[in-house]
Amino acid sequence: MTSIAPPGPDTLVARRPEVEWSPAAGAERPPSRRRGNRSAAIELGSCALASLAFIWLLFTIAGLSAPFGFVVCWYLLFLVSYAVLSNSLHGRLVMKDRLATIGVWSGSLVAGLALAAVIGFVVFKGAPVAFAKFPHFWTTDMTRGGAATPVTSVGAGAAIMGSVEQVGIAALFSVPLAILTAVYLVESQSVLAKIVRNIVDAMTGTPSIIAGLFVYLIWVQPHGVNGKSGVAAAVALTVLMLPLTTRASMEVIKVIPGGLREAALGLGAPPWRVVLQVVVPTARTGLITAAILGVARTTGETAEVLFTAGGNQRYNLNPVHGWQDDLPLRIYELIGQPSLNAIREAWGVAFVLVSVVLAFFVLSRSVGSSGRGTLISRLLRAARRPTIGDTP
Amino acid sequence: MTTTATLTAPLPPGSVDDTPITFSSGHSSADRAFFGLLACSAGIVLMLLVALVVFLFAHGWWALVHFNVRFFTGTVWSAPLEPGVLGLLVGSVEIGLVALFFAFPISIFTALMIVEFAPPPLRRTLTALIDLLATVPSIVYGFWGLEALTVWVQSPVSWLAKYFGFIPIFRTLEPGRFDDSIFICGLIVAIMIIPVITSISREVMSQAPREACEGALALGGTRWGMITDVILPFSRSGIVGATLLGFSRALGETIAVLLILSANNQVTAAILGPDGGSVTKQIAAFFPTSSPNGQSELTLAALTLFATTLIFSLGGRLVVQGGLRRRRS
Known part of the structure; x- marks a missing residue:
């Protein structure tokens, strides 16, 4: 072709569709991604269906009715058949890959199912109790409860107020202390910082009963009957909340770029102003998230308040005097009672507790996702913006 | 950071890296x-x-x-005359092991799912769900276990006891009584430690070198091949550390164990039966009503538990950090 005429621009244009159209080239084209996925999906689906049908037949013939066993047998047979099929069609490596994929998916499915089962069960059991005559359950105390009285005559109001006060006081103690400590642990390289860093790590894993035991021995027991109070519970909660919040705040402060600090120092700011006006404001939303998460985790802690809050059926708004109720403790005490109504009420209180904790969780998520990225990126952008005299 | 410094020109001593000034x-x-x-x-x-x-x-x-030593070696806890903390610790450890048996594979698979398998929008949701799992209060897990899980697992557990009772751990002395066993405690605690193991291993796995992963895929490896040859070797110490941390958390779990376990506390290998004690349960159930001597014994038991969890959690953290540091340098 080249010997007849030099290839002009139109021959080039004409040639391209020729290559595209030739059947040989089309045959060599790799199979498209979607087609591969479809055949894999067909193999997967047919294995699942075939094993389901087989197990169903087997269970019907044998006259078995065990839902759990049915699912397990189905799953196992499905794995085996899928492995055999993949092995014969695609070889050993693909079989391993596919089995692993199935394992990964079912593993995370089980984790999700567990969460859904817990929360779904609490909502299913608790929501009818908590929303019967709506604000009633959230405001009334437990005084009119009894084996014969209906569930709707009592409420979790006293427990809610107790929890609010105890967790509030604990947050008041621990959040400022935790943020100051976290700043120190990140900024300082001293021996004390090293020791405290390890101690915070160690305390994060402390069994919660030990914090309760500590406050019981140091405060409650020496003071006799009056020892149990909201403040005692708050102190016990602080022992748990302090390391949690400190660790989370440290993570937040650690990711602040060193350049920001150096810029401020380079402009002549003294270190304390760098910390207060650059480091902490930059980390602000992250610190708020850390504090909220600490509050969420602390609200549900039972072992600490078991020995320290005392529990109270009626309202006691005074945290320093008298026994006080709170949500986890109320659930625990209701579970211990023999009547069926008490269990229903316990589900109601559990619903209140879970919804409070979930609200905190969602709040921390939304604060974290809306704020953290934008603040840091805004600062970085501001730092990168060329100023007058910057251009050469 | 240090690697880039050595790869480019050697920096003059005293020059500023990105590390903040002390x-x-x-x-x-x-x-x-x-x-x-x-x-x-x-x-x-x-x-x-x-x-x-x-x-x-x-x-x-x-x-x-x-x-003295009798306290730590005695296997029967009958306070206040004959307290042997080993008997209680064995129960706690058994609960922890059952929990790990279930939580370990689920957590590793979930972490792999988040890091490698899930499409990006699902990744964030899964991470949030795992965090949520950590936020649900332990009393709610315990209550749920008492009311729902014990009923749900009744028939599989009795099946296990009936046909596999010849294996010592599935033996039952009281047939038909499966609702306050170490096994069920372990199941509930497993749900509670899944977030601990998952979040740490996810963090470690996501730091696996991307270029090595891509290299494995480019050489024609399957995704699972990439995971077994690149990601898992890289994050092995992180996973081990995460497991130790989860185990220490399982040892310290109180309320769920207190709600489920019966008042018995004998050392037993039969995890499906009602025997078996736990340090945390013993403290929570009996501390306020004990005599001063009994309180002293329980306090010492608490300290023993504290030391045990501390060994596991600090050990776990050291393994995680040591592994990361070795990889980085």
């Missing part, structure tokens, strides 16, 4: 006061732990002196 405390009086305040707050945290340990130790001193 502050010397001698700038001005305001600085000294401010950092003194910070150090004070750190000191309070330090004092808190020291006070906790010292106080518990002081209360457990009587039991330590009175029973």
